Amino acid sequence: MSAAATHPWLENLLAGRPELPAQPQAWLSRLRAQALERANSLTLPTLRDEDWRFTDLAPLYALALQPAAPAAGAVGMGLEPVIAPEAPARVVFVDGQFVPALSSTRLEGVTVTTLGAALEAHGHLIESHIAQHAAFRDDAFRAINTAHLSDGALVVAPGDAAGSTPIQLVFATTQAGVAVQPRCLIVAAAGSEVTVLEDYVGLHGGVYCVNAVTEIAVGRNAHVRHIRRQQESPAAFHIATCAVRLERDASYKSVSVAVGARLSRYNLNVLQAGEGIHCQIDGLALLNERQLADTHSFVDHARPHGTSRQLHKCVAGGHAHAVFNGRILVRPGAQRTDSSQSSRNLLLSRRAHVDTKPQLEIFADDVKCAHGATVGQLEAEELFYLQSRGMSEPAARALLTYGFAAEVVDRIPIRSVVDALHRAVLKETQATL
Amino acid sequence: MIASGARVLLDVRNLSTKVAGVEILKGVSLTVRAGEVHAIMGPNGSGKSTFAKALAGHPAYEITGGEASFDGRNLLDIPAEERARAGLFLGFQYPVEIPGVANAQFLRLAYNTVQGARGKDELDPLEFDDFVRGKMKLLEMDPAFLDRSVNEGFSGGEKKRNEILQMALLEPKLAFLDETDSGLDIDALRIVANGVNRLIGPDNAVVLVTHYQRMLNYIVPDYVHVMEGGRIIKTGGKDLALQLESRGYDWVAKEAVAA
Numbered sequence: 241m242s243a244a245a246t247h248p249w250l251e252n253l254l255a256g257r258p259e260l261p262a263q264p265q266a267w268l269s270r271l272r273a274q275a276l277e278r279a280n281s282l283t284l285p286t287l288r289d290e291d292w293r294f295t296d297l298a299p300l301y302a303l304a305l306q307p308a309a310p311a312a313g314a315v316g317m318g319l320e321p322v323i324a325p326e327a328p329a330r331v332v333f334v335d336g337q338f339v340p341a342l343s344s345t346r347l348e349g350v351t352v353t354t355l356g357a358a359l360e361a362h363g364h365l366i367e368s369h370i371a372q373h374a375a376f377r378d379d380a381f382r383a384i385n386t387a388h389l390s391d392g393a394l395v396v397a398p399g400d401a402a403g404s405t406p407i408q409l410v411f412a413t414t415q416a417g418v419a420v421q422p423r424c425l426i427v428a429a430a431g432s433e434v435t436v437l438e439d440y441v442g443l444h445g446g447v448y449c450v451n452a453v454t455e456i457a458v459g460r461n462a463h464v465r466h467i468r469r470q471q472e473s474p475a476a477f478h479i480a481t482c483a484v485r486l487e488r489d490a491s492y493k494s495v496s497v498a499v500g501a502r503l504s505r506y507n508l509n510v511l512q513a514g515e516g517i518h519c520q521i522d523g524l525a526l527l528n529e530r531q532l533a534d535t536h537s538f539v540d541h542a543r544p545h546g547t548s549r550q551l552h553k554c555v556a557g558g559h560a561h562a563v564f565n566g567r568i569l570v571r572p573g574a575q576r577t578d579s580s581q582s583s584r585n586l587l588l589s590r591r592a593h594v595d596t597k598p599q600l601e602i603f604a605d606d607v608k609c610a611h612g613a614t615v616g617q618l619e620a621e622e623l624f625y626l627q628s629r630g631m632s633e634p635a636a637r638a639l640l641t642y643g644f645a646a647e648v649v650d651r652i653p654i655r656s657v658v659d660a661l662h663r664a665v666l667k668e669t670q671a672t673l
Numbered sequence: 674m675i676a677s678g679a680r681v682l683l684d685v686r687n688l689s690t691k692v693a694g695v696e697i698l699k700g701v702s703l704t705v706r707a708g709e710v711h712a713i714m715g716p717n718g719s720g721k722s723t724f725a726k727a728l729a730g731h732p733a734y735e736i737t738g739g740e741a742s743f744d745g746r747n748l749l750d751i752p753a754e755e756r757a758r759a760g761l762f763l764g765f766q767y768p769v770e771i772p773g774v775a776n777a778q779f780l781r782l783a784y785n786t787v788q789g790a791r792g793k794d795e796l797d798p799l800e801f802d803d804f805v806r807g808k809m810k811l812l813e814m815d816p817a818f819l820d821r822s823v824n825e826g827f828s829g830g831e832k833k834r835n836e837i838l839q840m841a842l843l844e845p846k847l848a849f850l851d852e853t854d855s856g857l858d859i860d861a862l863r864i865v866a867n868g869v870n871r872l873i874g875p876d877n878a879v880v881l882v883t884h885y886q887r888m889l890n891y892i893v894p895d896y897v898h899v900m901e902g903g904r905i906i907k908t909g910g911k912d913l914a915l916q917l918e919s920r921g922y923d924w925v926a927k928e929a930v931a932a
Contacts, residue, residue, distance in 0.1 A: 630790065631782065632754050
């Protein structure tokens with residue numbers, strides 16, 4: 241049952257909501273209905289909204305997107321390069337559909353499955369987390385995603401899980417003109433360790449929209465490592481929220497890389513809900529032509545003795561546009577917070593540009609909050625140093641740009657991902673020559 | 674070593690340069706023959722570094738007059754990378770740090786580039802690894818420096834050794850070493866100097882740009898030139914370096930004026 245939508249784009253989108261299975265869990269129906277109501281009440285963001293003032297969604301709103309059609313025949317051709325051999329467990333969704341043939345949910349000690357399959361056995365757990373961390377009250381895209389919620393990836397790590405073996409979650413799109421709403425829930429029980437690789441990839445050149453929500457609950461003294469790769473098609477739109485909640489003594493370390501999409505927006509919200517929590521959130525955007533990548537991060541130091549570290553790098557060539565907003569909130573009483581944020585941006589062409597803004601809200605007085613931003617080009621001294629060793633200017637530029645990006649790439653703890661990204665970086669830097 | 678009939682590697686005549694609109698070199702002339710070791714000394718601001726960088730092709734230095742030829746070729750009308758491929762090497766006074774680029778990767782790239790220019794074989798990463806470790810042993814450099822980013826976090830002395838390592842790999846015909854001795858303690862100085870001495874032969878030459886006489890005890894120059902105000906104002910043998918050590922630079926300038 242849908243209420244009348246006010247925005248034609250939204251109306252069109254909501255018309256394609258999937259049916260729920262025959263005996264839907266009551267809480268899920270309620271949740272979808274609430275989300276639908278919010279989606280219809282909220283206005284879609286435009287340039288006039290502070291949080292979207294650099295990111296113009298008009299081209300997205302001009303598209304009449306359809307729900308993806310059920311997959312016919314062999315799926316997953318072209319996925320090879322994305323598959324990480326180090327991950328014994330993998331959940332693969334293509335065009336919003338779980339594909340068992342490409343997935344492998346067997347991993348000793350850790351539950352790796354889909355929300356759909358787990359609704360009965362883990363209903364309580366899912367209900368206690370879904371939409372609790374990525375609230376949709378004030379966010380239209382999260383509301384839209386939640387209104388569509390029927391399936392997604394689920395990872396549950398019990399307390400004794402020791403996790404450097406990565407679990408891979410893949411959301412691939414093969415159809416043009418569609419909107420897909422991927423959903424992930426990762427629950428790390430107290431004391432557990434888990435590593436998750438989250439992949440978004442487009443396997444064709446057409447236009448489509450991915451509106452994703454991921455929630456990560458990190459229990460006491462649990463440690464989560466999260467690698468996120470966005471490699472959508474060059475014409476695609478990718479809008480995503482990842483909401484992380486950490487309990488005391490826990491840690492969250494993530495590296496997110498944005499290479500694809502015509503327009504991408506990543507909201508990373510980290511809530512330090514206990515004492516002694518550490519988070520490290522690093523990012524890299526590699527942009528060319530007319531791409532726009534927008535990262536809005538938010539670290540909420542709600543309790544004392546938390547640390548946060550952030551290195552966010554953007555390489556922009558062509559007419560590309562990189563946007564970064566790094567918000568840090570230190571709540572009253574969050575004493576001995578130690579936070580540092582660095583936004584480093586490299587412009588490879590005259591037409592590329594960067595908008596970068598730290599946003600510090602500090603309400604405790606015994607804290608350390610460092611922040612810095614640089615925007616620049618390759619240094620003449622560095623170029624000359626390489627040329628004095630016989631390298632041509634274009635080759636020197638490519639090597640220095642590679643070096644700039646490599647600092648973030650090298651923080652990824654999965655070898656095959658690092659190698660693939662090194663190749664992507666080299667390819668990008670050569671493309672800007 | 675001075676050998677009669679040795680071929681001319683570098684011939685600079687009346688070179689003038691500007692940097693950011695300011696004239697720094699005001700007519701420098703120098704001839705370097707194969708097998709020779711030259712030292713260019715002088716007070717700060719005399720133009721010693723500028724001379725080395727201008728010859729290496731630094732884009733910030735505008736040539737406003739004069740000529741320079743390297744092994745018979747006009748040096749000033751070819752870009753920096755071609756000068757390097759032709760066998761000209763500059764050991765930097767302040768080597769640049771390149772985070773994100775492994776030293777091994779950078780060294781191999783530089784080596785293969787110059788090998789390619791000479792029509793010689795390139796080395797793959799494994800072959801190069803053996804090769805470079807051998808060179809590093811001679812310079813008593815810890816192989817751990819191969820995995821670190823180029824010059825990142827290196828001490829001053831370690832950066833200088835990395836420069837000499839590059840010289841050892843690239844085997845240039847003519848090497849300008851710009852204040853290579855600064856920041857080195859006695860032991861490091863000895864090692865670097867031995868490294869350089871091992872590289873000097875009858876077919877190549879070295880120009881040491883230095884403020885202090887100390888290194889010249891180890892790398893004995895055939896000629897010592899004194900620079901002041903953008904010109905070479907005196908040329909002598911290795912004894913000149915000792916005189917400068919005991920008397921300073923002032924007397925040279927006065928002598929030049931009186932002449």
